[in-house]
């Protein structure tokens with residue numbers, strides 16, 4: 001059960017965020033703010049208390065707070081983003097997380113390790129850490145070692161040609177995985193029941209499970225129908241402006 005979410009307001013500099021999809025155009029700041037408001041309301045409707053941090057103009061991607069830390073109920077691991085323009089976001093998040101965790105329960109991924117939270121998938125049984133362009137082997141080993149010391153199993157998995165592991169999959173109701181084509185037969189996830197996302201709706205593989213509810217991005221009817229079929233409550237939030245800079249639903253919050 002998640003009790004807390006931490007989010008950060010989008011910065012006016014949002015349009016300078018890193019993107020692999022320039023053809024989608026620049027995000028509209030006012031529309032992004034409205035979508036962020038709706039996201040906060042959806043989290044609250046799922047029973048979590050939301051802490052809203054101020055925008056950081058010097059960091060265009062800083063609303064994607066998921067990448068800056070991995071939070072468990074009683075401790076947090078600050079990340080070390082593989083994107084150089086994002087490393088300064090971590091210090092800002094550390095300040096915020098000190099309100100939630102004692103300083104001796106705040107750990108960090110250190111050089112030469114890099115890790116972004118978008119590569120960290122928590123399931124009911126274990127953690128998976130994606131090896132991507134943003135998370136390297138050393139960063140994954142550092143996180144997996146901490147988890148192992150805390151009695152939590154985990155493993156590193158290569159990420160095939162997408163930004164983060166959770167760009168192509170997310171945990172939904174009943175411990176199932178919503179996955180894109182690349183992960184349909186991926187050996188590390190063999191044991192999981194999977195729901196395959198239609199290729200044309202690949203963006204919606206990144207949904208957000210919160211306390212028995214699933215938040216899905218607006219505009220992906222196939223994914224919405226599939227998730228509704230699981231018998232859980234489905235909430236829809238439009239993330240069109242965040243998609244333009246490679247952001248999805250999980251990226252916008254830290255949940256613990």
Ligand code: GLY
Nearest residue numbers: 017018061245246
């Ligand atoms: N624009 C999100 C990221 O690339 O980190």
